[in-house]
Amino acid sequence: MVCVAACRKPTKAEQAALAEKPRVDATALFVKFECTRCHEIPNVAPAPRDKHCVQCHQQIHDGTFELGSDEVKERWKGHIHSIRWVPSLAAADRLRADWIRDFLLHPHDVRPDLEAEMPRLDITRDEATQIAAQLTQNAESSTAAAATESSNISRGEDLFRNFACGRCHRFTGARADNPPLTETTGRALPLLAVASPDDLVSDAPRYMPVGSETPEQRIAANTVMGSWALAPDLRFARDRMTTEAIAAWIAAPRGAMPSQHVKPDDANDLAAFIANTPLEPTSVTTNGRLPLLAREVAWDEVEQRVFKKVCWHCHATADYAMGDGGPGDTGGFGFRAHDLDLSTYEAISSGATGDDGKIHSVFQKLPDGTPLLVAHLIARHTEEAGGIVAGVRGMPLGLPPISWEDIQLVDTWIAQGRQR
């Protein structure tokens, strides 16, 4: 009976209403937030190569970047750990619009093996709603009924294990989560037969039994694609998608998710399991701030371990970058210029422009005595754990938090008077 109601064809009036639904155009927002510097977005021009984070990182990693000597490029290659793979937004129409909106407002770590995360933008609810609407406007309403009987869920769990979904996907909090499988038995395995991105959408079988791969195959699979890192933690699937959308995706995945040739009935049961299996709550530990060091800390050490390792990518010297000092200096990703250059002692000592348009020291103390710069570094740990610190954006933006030991180093350097 449910199926009869759900599967009926839309009436002419409904079809007309759908046809008249105004198209959302959030292109201006994609431009404002520079989404194409990382993401592929249907019908939106990609960022130029010199602004494209992913292309640059891939080229440096592959050795095809045209600038720099071989020695320099080899050294840079060793620095490239993140932003080589980023989810394509061509498949974002599988997601719930309200989840996309909330995720843009409060991003969190959905993909545990991807070092970089969605940055916490300075975005309004209205802007996030518009972007979510455009990304999902081509979504087809699923007419399949959701299977939520306990028998389906139980069978879905068996299928989850048989298909070895845990090779790529974490499912934190679920009984089926299997970190050792995910981490050690080779996320490369499901992709071993992948020779090119085109193969990801072909019908060629690519499942290989555990242990049958050669080390070369494993390395090749990781090197060529490494897209296993895009596999989301399935804990969030029930928030991100409807059960029907999960089933449809499993049966006919797109993009980085390889087809496992799952039959529709199996896909329904897998979706039922993913969407309904009980989850343990996650533990949130964010305060690991260490006491100040007893030894002396000078600029060279702080610069090498922190500022020149990560920070100066976005807080650069505009004069050396044709005027583009990065999002944290001359502005970008929707942020206005904050004039914060973290590439030299002189620059970091000269402060930044606050939201009030006035210059402020980045070492100024907050009411609890924490220097502002340190508060930003600590806030990133809170964000990584799913929280938000009001008024303080976590840094480094969209990247893993700086270790507590490195924060301790910065903290000590500031407390000691910032010795050159």
Next chain:
Amino acid sequence: MRRLALLVGVLAVPSLAFPCDNAVSRETSENIKLLTDTERMIAKEDLVSAAKLLKKVHKNEDSRTEAKRQDLTNIVTMRQHGELDVAAVVVFFQKRVKQESQNWQYKALLGEALFEAGKTDDAKKVLLEVHGKDVMPDAHGYLALAKMSNGDERAEFLKACAKRTKSKTLCVLDGDTAAK
């Protein structure tokens, strides 16, 4: 013909600007390498080497690096206390402060230049403003403030000066010891 070549050089399409150019351009552009090496020499208080490097920097390669070249030239000139036209350096940094009001490095450099020009009242006013916001970029502003102060205040400025340099002698004035 030379003029035409120069014109073509000036109008040439600028090189790509990579967002993480701190890493890219500093290792791929000869001119930027020279400029950053000059900055390192200035930070080490090795002004002779800085001046030598500056002579190798191409002029007018592009507007941004040219601006940087001029900044560094004026800093080196000011700190070498040589055949300097201090008045011109003051005018230069006054112009920079006007152009980039949010860059307080220029304000500190203006204070330093005013001090070198003997305009101590103006210098003190500017440098105390920079100090009050805790945005002094390097040791020299505090050195100037120390030279214009006495007693505990002078000692405090010398201490702040010493924190901001690797030089063991820069912040030691007659009869004073720089405490780190």
